[in-house]
Amino acid sequence: MLAPNREGWLCRCSCKLVFPVSCSLVKLLEETRQWWFINSKLQAVASRVAEEMGVKLGEEVGYTIRFEDVTNTDKTVVKFLTDGVLLREMMDDPLLSKYSVIMVDEAHERSISTDILLGLLRKIQRRRPDLRLIISSATIEAKSMASFFRSSKRHQEAGATDLGPSKEPAILSVEGRGFNVEIHYVEEPVPDYVQAAVSTVLLIHDQEPAGDILVFLTGQDDIDAAVRLLTEEVQSHGKKSHGLIVLPLFSGLPRADQDLVFSPTPRGKRKVVISTNIAETSLTMEISDIENLVVAPISKASARQRAGRAGRVRPGKCYRLYTEEYFVKQMSSEGIPEIQRSKLVSCVIQLKALGIDNILGFKWPASPSSEAMIRALEVLYSLGVLDDDAKLTSPVGFQVAEIPLDPMISKMILASDQLGCAEEILTIAAALSIQSIWVSGRGMQKELDEAKLRFAAAEGDHVTFLNVYKGFLQSGKSSDWCRRNFVNAHAMKKVIEIRAQLKRIAQRLGIVLKSCESDMTVLRKAVTAGFFANACRLEAYGHNGMYKTVRGSQEVYIHPSSVLFRVNPKWVVYHSLVSTDRQYMQNVITIEPSWLPEAAPHFYQQRQLGPSIH
DNA sequence: GAGCACTGC
Missing domain, CATH: 3.40.50.300 (P-loop containing nucleotide triphosphate hydrolases)
Structure with a gap:
């Protein structure tokens, strides 16, 4: 071979x-x-x-x-x-x-x-x-x-x-493995795809031989609706739905419910799994035959991936609830291959640390766009990681390259050394590196919000993390404490692990692990030292919590999951943006605008901040 | 008043 x-x-x-x-x-x-x-x-x-x-x-x-x-x-x-x-x-x-x-x-x-x-x-x-x-x-x-x-x-x-x-x-x-999957399209666009999915499931159940059905919907709302419609159909003992087992699947679902999806289908029954795209990659059902409904718009690559969920054990069928014309003409072939800026920033710094000076001349199997590359170089320059000749600075550049995190977080850690709050900042860095420290879940928002209030800090989410971490340690890392406080125990375990790794690296770099005790100002300054590029100012009155980024004047809002949601302090920096109907800031902390030119003189000149600095 | 899902140092 x-x-x-x-x-x-x-x-x-x-x-x-x-x-x-x-x-x-x-x-x-x-x-x-x-x-x-x-x-x-x-x-x-x-x-x-x-x-x-x-x-x-x-x-x-x-x-x-x-x-x-x-x-x-x-x-x-x-x-x-x-x-x-x-x-x-x-x-x-x-x-x-x-x-x-x-x-x-x-x-x-x-x-x-x-x-x-x-x-x-x-x-x-x-x-x-x-x-x-x-x-x-x-x-x-x-x-x-x-x-x-x-x-x-x-x-x-x-x-x-x-x-x-x-x-x-x-x-x-x-070679790709698997059996043939027969693709079906709708002839006309469907007006209500949840209803169309439900009808298609019932049609398949009525007309097709044994085999389970996997349906992809966009989110939890649609999944709830589809499960409800199908369950009602089953409970009304309609002939069309006899023997149908309806199961939802999404990441927030408790583990025991997720396991039901993987249990064998009883003889004479047909399982229908209503899923988010969690099933696109991680689900390989050890069951006979999977039929597959897909809802647009996704990429062609993703559509093929989904179709591939069927036909792994024997031939399958895939019903696409959009027209063939839409698939051929409208859907993008590869999804969004766009390399996230922060990822590219990390890569550039790694290449630099490996001694590759001519980054723009580096041969990639598929090159990122030169615009993205230049933006990444700009970020690193503003962080003081690269000098005027685009070489790693000493010691900051080399130190940032040593830390296996997003360079903005690494810069925050280095700043915490001078400011005397490394103990706290390492915890914050670890918490920012994982998805969420809170349990996710529908139908318990009220309890979750109340739990969050017990830890909420006026300074913002970063300080709130510290409060949760403290409570978790005081409880003796108790999972029962986590359950009571709607904290994700598994996430906290990861925070502890990552923090321990960061502590080892920090010690190697000679960072003094000092605590700032209750002085939150130095802590906020350390965050600003890394995340000054994400500074935002609240628009004056009557804009319903609209902020604008200082650098780009981009409209942004505080995400409802933040402890500063509806608090709307005048000046904040955020850790990340998530874009849905609006651009939402996730993990937000209050700052003083005068810290910005201090943290990044090249990036912010005093006058850019306008007359509202006091 | 938001919410698809991974992976990695």
């Missing part, structure tokens, strides 16, 4: 799973010194490979993820790790000199880290002719992947002739 064909190292195999490929490779290359897999489900794969090789996990075969290093420096020859971990390792060892073979699995999934990694590996292979690269990718991507690495070879032949021949990487293309 690995032998080079005449066209080079482009091989094809039609394996049912990626795993057997990896396993055969292990057998084939057992004699090599050390080599690498990069895969998201790597713990599971690592333990299977260890089992296959008859060795103990953590010895000859090991893995490394963010909070776990299950390897043994003396013994490990096969190591599984995430792309992020490998990028971190490259900061100490840019040529990855310890390793002889690197396999990048699922390269087509193409997270931005994988893209950087591929770009760096392409560079490394010019300096490391002995390094074997194996890239596994979906078939459609294999050719472009091969040419990405081939163009590097041409470059090498034209330029550096003294480096000796280097092998092109083996590109494994893994």
